[in-house]
Amino acid sequence: MTILPLSVTVCLVSETGLVGPADDGGAPAEPGEAPPGEPGGSAGLPPALASAREAFVAHLRHERGASGHTVRAYSADIAALLEHARRMGRTSVPELDLPVLRSWLARQRASGCARSTLARRAAAARTFTAWAARAGLAEADAGALLASPKARRPLPTVLRRDEAAAVLDSAAALAADxxxxxxxxxxxxxxxxxxxxxxxxxxxxxxxxxxxxxxxxRVVGKGDKERRVPVGLPAVRAVRAWLQEGRPALRTPFSGPALFLGARGGRLDVRTARRVVHERLAATPGAPDLAPHGLRHTAATHLLEGGADLRSVQELLGHASLGTTQVYTHVSVERLKATYERAHPRA
Known part of the structure; x- marks a missing residue:
């Protein structure tokens, strides 16, 4: 059994902050791994388990290119799993067998965790045990047989076509000055x-x-995967107007190549973008309150309703699995049923 030295794993997970001023919200650089003693850290774990968790976090960040959100979530999940194992008297990775994993999930379920949370934590456990087996920290992948409840996938809320047009038209009217x-x-x-x-x-x-x-x-998505995404003429014109008339007014020596800038000239922060979407939707009568992901749902739904095939929409959205894209077909089916019930005389 090979355990990576703690000093090596710690140095792998440190990250530098953002260069230049923060954007609109003054957001700090994306946090790195939680330090010992904080949620998701290794404080209190046996050395072998602490070292393995930190090496796993480094693997997620530097080898798999996982997003900061995924790294934080999996880091916290694995810290909780290993703490549960410690309470059961397990002090090394090979002792993380299937009964330990099932016991951990059972405890989560008894405490009232949602099915979606259980599914994510089971996925984190399987990812960890598979990595541990490949890294030589365990002889076998204990999580390979770990089952988890299927998370219910509620139909996403989307804008109607007229609502989407109203949101974009109102934003264009404000930009006219x-x-x-x-x-x-x-x-x-x-x-x-x-x-x-x-x-x-x-x-x-x-x-x-x-x-x-x-x-x-040219979009760089999850796992640093690059794809080309088409856009329509209205989007091209809006971006051109921003580049020619808006961006130069906000640009600073710290702006770099960022396409969208915050009020102080730094790269636009995700939270600011979310706020913009919420504000414009709130100003549109009848439109539901959606986050930016709601516009993503809306775009996919409108494409399918307009005749796009599922495989093309999968490529556009950057989904690794076609099954992830299929949720949008359910939205279209629901609308088809609603249309049928309104229109058919014997519906």
């Missing part, structure tokens, strides 16, 4: 709806990621 922030907001709303990209992907765009002539965006 040529002020930088309204121009930026109109462009980011158009891009979110036109492309269906994630809000973190939007904030990560650089100016050279926009190909106006071909109407394509």
């Amino acid at each position: 040529g002020e930088p922030l309204p121009l930026r907001n109109a462009a980011l709303l158009e891009v979110l709806y036109a492309s269906g990209i994630r809000v973190a992907e939007l904030c990560g765009l650089d100016t050279d990621d926009v190909d106006e002539s071909r109407r394509l965006l």
Whole structure:
């Protein structure tokens, strides 16, 4: 059995902060691994388990390229699993057998955890045990036979076509005066709806990621996977107006190549982008209150309703599995049923 030295794993997980001023919300750099004594840390764990957890977090961040959100969630889940194992008298990774994993999930369920939370924690446990087996920390993958409840997948709330048009038209009207922030907001709303990209992907765009002539965006998604995403003419025009009239007014020496900037010239923060979406939807009569992910749901649903095939929508959204994309077919089926019930004389 090989256990990575604690000193090696610790040095792998440190990260530098953002260069330049924070964006609108003054957001700090993405936090790294929780230090010992904080939620998700290794304080109190036996040395072998603490070392394994820290090496696993480094693996997620540096080898798998997982998002900061995923790293934080899995880090906390595995810390909780290993603490449960410690209470059961297990002090090393090979002692994490299937009964320990099942006991941990059973305890979570008894405490009232939602099915979706249980499913995520089971996935974290399986990812950890599979990694441990590959890394030589355990002889076998104890989580390979670990079952978890299927998380219920409620149908996402989406905008109707007229609601989406109203949101974008109102943003364009505010941008007509040529002020930088309204121009930026109109462009980011158009891009979110036109492309269906994630809000973190939007904030990560650089100016050279926009190909106006071909109407394509170069997007770097989860796991640092790159894809090309088409956008329509309204989005291209809104981005062009922002680049020509809005961005130069906010640009500072710290702006770098970021496409969307905050009020102080730094790269646009995800929280600011979310606030923009919420504010514009709140100002649109009848529109539901959605986060940026709601615009992603809306774009996918409208594409399918317009005749796009599921495989193309999967590629557009950057989903690794077609099954993830299929949730949008349920939305369309629900609308089909509603139309049938309104229109058929014997519905």
